[in-house]
Amino acid sequence: MIGRLFRFHGGIKPDAHKDESAGPAIQRAPLPRRLVVPLRQSARASASCLVEVGQTVLKGERIGEPEGFLGTAVHAPTSGTVVDIARHPMAHPSGLDTECVVIEPDGEERWIAHAPFDYHAASREEALAWLRDCGIVGLGGATFPSHVKLGKGAGIETLILNGAECEPWITCDDRLMRERATDILAGATILRELIGARELVVGVEDNKPEAIAAMKAAAAASPHGVKVVAVPALYPAGGEKQLIRVLTGIEIPYGKLGGDYAVQCFNVGTAYAVYRAVAHGEPLISRIVTLTGNVDKAGNWEVLIGTPIQDLLPLARPRADTDRTLLGGPMMGYALPRLDVPIVKGSNCLISASPRLFPPPPPEQPCIRCTECAKACPAELQPFELYWFGRSKNFGKAQEYHLFDCIECGCCSYVCPAHIPLVDYFRFAKSEIWAREREKAAADQARDRFEFRNFRQEREKAEKAAKLAAKAAETRAKLAEGGAGDAPAAAAAGGEPGAEDPKKALIAAALARAKAQKAEVQPQNTDNLSPQTQAEIADIEARRKALAAAADAAPPAAVPTDAEPRP
């Protein structure tokens, strides 16, 4: 296959702005004063902390143990001292915080002992565990754990390496492919063997001719038969599902994964990290980050995970009129609310934004249903319909029109002549639906609990009644047996025989039982007390008795009971 390329619907061609940062070679970013390494480095999973404050760590030393199915290990990006373990704000649209290990580098970059991993000699499970323990996650942005994505290791025909990098401005994958193509393919070959894929295809957007040439040269030198395909530059061709569609013609619907369709996709950066982990035994502790935008010296830097963004930005020399910093590309990235947040495994690009480069959107106008958004939507949705539904809070209808198939790529907002922030409406609608579902789930649970409580109370009542009835019957039987001799006397007294007396006896018996119970229960309050308390109680009792005695002796008037004491 891959004789021909397929098209996905829609897509846009924004200004690529790749030249700004694609020229210079990747440089190593200097060690920051402190590294803030979040223990949550993979999607939806955290790691448990393995270090203590004050402990010295080596470069590559494991500081976080993977937790759960989606967990991956976390490592010290350099040698130094753990100075703090606390919650720190993350690079997140609303600045959420997470547990972080703060390391003060000693500047020596002393590596922990590490050795290559012979995955040919190891079992598949061992190999996946190795990747998990090396902290390998998808570097395309989603940080999905690679060992999970490698999955069952059966039924995958095609392994796709994603080098499309369709977002404007970002060039980290471009530079990586130009400079380290052989290593990327070595990593991809490992992934291919682990997943058992028949073929390996690298998709690169055709606006990166140097990267394509480098990858083709490396592929020619590789004995494993790798195909490097130039795909037409059309945002969002780098979206996983879009790239799979372009290269294989397969369409993966919402909620399904590539694995369900015999195809799997990894980012080129991930393949490179896999190569380092397997061939060198190095965990994932750094990544390539593009610094670009309104800067004098745009380029790509190899950055240690945990490097605070504010320490990184000066490397590119942002210009004076920079007013925001975007993390990720301009289509799907977000403006950082604060800059004292660390680079994590999914951080691919920092764009210094200025009003000139990214002017504020013109005022929103009414939708005229021109369907430009529908023409641009790669998910083949009708965004304007979703917009009308979302606006009128008709969320059921929005879901019916496949709201959740929206990948939030931003194409619709980009082309909208009325300047409607369509994606914002969809994010809003999605979060409203999630919130309602959570509420509904909570309400369902509460109702279930309430209903069960009612049921339990009814059941207990019935049981109690049954018990009482049984007991009463028992007592009656007993009385009937024991009171047989008294009956004539009672009859002589003129009462109804066997009716009045057993009833009285029953009441008397119950009273006696209650009394006994009370007597039994009362002392229990002071049971199990410490000797000290018991002594105190004894003391209080003694005083109470003495007082009572005094009160008995003295005339009542002498006892000051009013608020105003008498003279």
Add this chain to the structure above:
Amino acid sequence: MIHSPYVRKAVSVQRTMGLVLIALLPGIAAYAWQAGPAILINLVIASLTAVLAEALAMWLRKRPIALAVGDLSAVLTAWLVALSLPAIVPWWLTVSAVLVAILAVKHLYGGLGQNPFNPAMVAYCTMIVAFPALMSQWPALAGGFDAQLGLILGGARELDAVTGATALDALRTGLRAAGATVESVAHGPAFGLFGSRGWEWVAAGYALGGLFLLATGIITWHMPVAFIAALGGTATVFWLIDPAQHASPLFHLASGGAMLAAFFIVTDPVSGATTPRGKLLFAAGVGLIVWLIRSFGAYPDGIAFGVLLMNICVPLLDMKTQPRVFGHRETAGGDQ
């Protein structure tokens, strides 16, 4: 706070409307050349009325006036109204038509983007029902400017000098005569090479503007193609069956407002269908109704009624023609 995307294509509602206005210019030029400059006066009257009405409506609704007037949508509505009306109707009729379009059809429903009906077509229908006589007097070819201006300003309507029957009218009335055939009627002065004499050029102007709209991506091919195919196709079938009683497809397409409708009226995005298949059905429906009204109805042209009838169907059309979503294959068992 502004969210992604941070970049936007340099487009706007104003640009869209402006391009449609530009696309109307060849047709308007041909109109003025063939039927005299009265149309230009009507366009000015309609535009001024529309802008004032739009501003008034926005003021009453306490909405930003400048943004709404600046988006040119009101001007476009005004132009379409003016081009639909006979160019020599009195000024107050043009003003009334535009007021109906802007105030009643557009703003009573919530303004731009909210109206379920095509404003220009409702205005046309209102006027043809209210003033059938005035609405059927079309200017004669190469009419004098003074005479036309006089009519617009409400002068005495000495009609014979300045008006002429359109080819559609001539055909309709002509065919009622016993023994008349299309061929015998079509030798009259109203007929040109294909359709109405002179108006063929106007139709060509509209078609040229329509191609410009297609090239700029303002409209898609669906609506014009479906409209032309439905009108032309139906006409072809009946013309082949009985050429004596039915006009040729070329006559239908070159006459009346067919080309204006194909590229500028049925393509109104707000009141029309939006899905690709919905657009095809919508425009085809209009084309069919136009042919039916022209052939069997009492009105000279059926475009306005065709559009309004199909406007009613739009919610259903859109709902039933939702396109397949990425990854959701339509297979027999509903299996994905």
